[in-house]
Amino acid sequence: MREINVKDITTAVKEAAIAANYELGEDMLHALAQGQATEESPTGREVFRLLLENARIARESRIPICQDCGLAVVFVDLGQDVHLVGGDLNEAIQEGVRQGYEEGYLRKSLCHPLTRQNTGDNTPAVIYTTIVPGDRVKLTVVPKGGGSENMSRVHMLRPAAGLAGIKEKVVETVREAGANPCPPIIVGVGIGGTFEQAALLAKKALLREVGSTNPDPELAALEAEFLTLVNNTGIGPAGLGGRLTALAVHINMMPCHIASLPVAVNIQCHASRHKEVIL
Amino acid sequence: MPRTITLVTPLTDQDVEALEVGDTVFVNGVIYTARDAAHKRLIDLLAAGQPLPVDLRGQIMFYVGPSPARPGRVIGAAGPTTSYRMDPYAPQLLALGLKAMIGKGKRAPEVIAAMRTHKAVYLGAIGGAGALISQAIKEAEIVAYEDLGPEAIRRLVVENLPTIVINDCRGNDLYELGMQQYARL
Numbered sequence A: 001m002r003e004i005n006v007k008d009i010t011t012a013v014k015e016a017a018i019a020a021n022y023e024l025g026e027d028m029l030h031a032l033a034q035g036q037a038t039e040e041s042p043t044g045r046e047v048f049r050l051l052l053e054n055a056r057i058a059r060e061s062r063i064p065i066c067q068d069c070g071l072a073v074v075f076v077d078l079g080q081d082v083h084l085v086g087g088d089l090n091e092a093i094q095e096g097v098r099q100g101y102e103e104g105y106l107r108k109s110l111c112h113p114l115t116r117q118n119t120g121d122n123t124p125a126v127i128y129t130t131i132v133p134g135d136r137v138k139l140t141v142v143p144k145g146g147g148s149e150n151m152s153r154v155h156m157l158r159p160a161a162g163l164a165g166i167k168e169k170v171v172e173t174v175r176e177a178g179a180n181p182c183p184p185i186i187v188g189v190g191i192g193g194t195f196e197q198a199a200l201l202a203k204k205a206l207l208r209e210v211g212s213t214n215p216d217p218e219l220a221a222l223e224a225e226f227l228t229l230v231n232n233t234g235i236g237p238a239g240l241g242g243r244l245t246a247l248a249v250h251i252n253m254m255p256c257h258i259a260s261l262p263v264a265v266n267i268q269c270h271a272s273r274h275k276e277v278i279l
Numbered sequence B: 001m002p003r004t005i006t007l008v009t010p011l012t013d014q015d016v017e018a019l020e021v022g023d024t025v026f027v028n029g030v031i032y033t034a035r036d037a038a039h040k041r042l043i044d045l046l047a048a049g050q051p052l053p054v055d056l057r058g059q060i061m062f063y064v065g066p067s068p069a070r071p072g073r074v075i076g077a078a079g080p081t082t083s084y085r086m087d088p089y090a091p092q093l094l095a096l097g098l099k100a101m102i103g104k105g106k107r108a109p110e111v112i113a114a115m116r117t118h119k120a121v122y123l124g125a126i127g128g129a130g131a132l133i134s135q136a137i138k139e140a141e142i143v144a145y146e147d148l149g150p151e152a153i154r155r156l157v158v159e160n161l162p163t164i165v166i167n168d169c170r171g172n173d174l175y176e177l178g179m180q181q182y183a184r185l
Helices: A006-021 A024-036 A042-061 A087-103 A146-148 A159-177 A195-205 A217-231 B013-017 B036-046 B090-095 B109-118 B130-134 B146-151 B176-181
Strands: A002-005 A071-079 A082-085 A128-133 A137-146 A153-157 A185-193 A244-256 A261-268 A273-279 B004-008 B024-033 B060-062 B098-102 B121-124 B137-144 B153-167
Touching: A002 A006, A006 A071, A006 A082, A006 A087, A006 A137, A006 A273, A006 B060, A024 A042, A024 A244, A042 B130, A071 A082, A071 A087, A087 A128, A137 A146, A146 A261, A153 A159, A153 A195, A159 A185, A159 A217, A159 A261, A185 A195, A185 A217, A195 A244, A195 A261, A217 A244, B036 B146, B090 B109, B109 B121, B153 B176
Parallel strands: A002 A082, A071 A128, A185 A244, B004 B024, B024 B060, B060 B098, B098 B121
Antiparallel strands: A071 A137, A137 A273, A153 A261, A185 A261, B024 B153, B121 B153, B137 B153
């Protein structure tokens, strides 16, 4: 049994929340630079140039990449040989979010759903904990923006809808979203599972490195096909028209009930922020 | 042919009529911020027959909830939020003389119609470019609803805030035109 003090988890979450909001990942920087080189629309190329400039200013001048510093989604892979000491894991994560958003000058964007009163410290974070083999703790902090989350959908299709139905829903979701979710976007697709599992599969798909190939060849082929279909909409960077509406489509799939065909589409804006820490 | 235009607030009908979809517009002068919660309060005041905390005639409203300013700085990141959430409120504010809105994303037909009726425009700023856009903001002060935090109404002084005309006062829509140009069926 390896002991880990939850205080170290608080510190790790705090630092990851701050880093994610100021430093765009290398994969995204690469994808934006590639977009600037390949986009057909001159306006679209200018949008890519400005987004790269935005990322540079954020990193160097310590201004968040986006004023929507997100709702903090935290994925915890907890090794089963770890013994957590010093307090409550859930509260330690919430405290990390609280400290990170305060000390990092990040916007607090959570409110009571009915009164709309701001909670004041960007908590509660949404936490998903999975028990995994080993004696380590992996934390992934994902500040998720509201604009792109609003454009995400879960569809409970009839099995008869099949792959054609899935494609239609993915393209329809992106088309209806238009300029709203800050294209160029990343499209996370979850196929199968249950109502909530499909959405979680879609969200986890957004964490994969942009530009990486799905290890499942069948899904890799579908991702390429879906990307073409989504980019045929012509929405383009910032929605001003262009070839690159999405930089990537990532798919996760698992078996589902014989009566069901759940499909979730989770949209991620170009400010794709996530930071992983291993303790 | 898209043009580059420099605008200084307050705006006149002539300023608005001169703008066409696709024009790059650099905004200068005083503008006001407001997003979801502030809009609701403004509309509630109008319903109660009370005056608004800000005279909107000739003004520009920027849909933004900035991140906190570091000590010694004017403001944090300050990019546009998605505009459709303000659609239920926008026509009433346009009727009061609001001349332009800065945001991102498509507007409802009734907002586009109200822009035609009242001679106003919708300017798009690049969503997610909050660090870049903040560089154009030279002054910021809260003028109403401080309790709303990031959603308070702020008076900003901006220099060359970069935007593009999405809807002009003749009902044209750059998002539609852009998509049509690049869509493959």
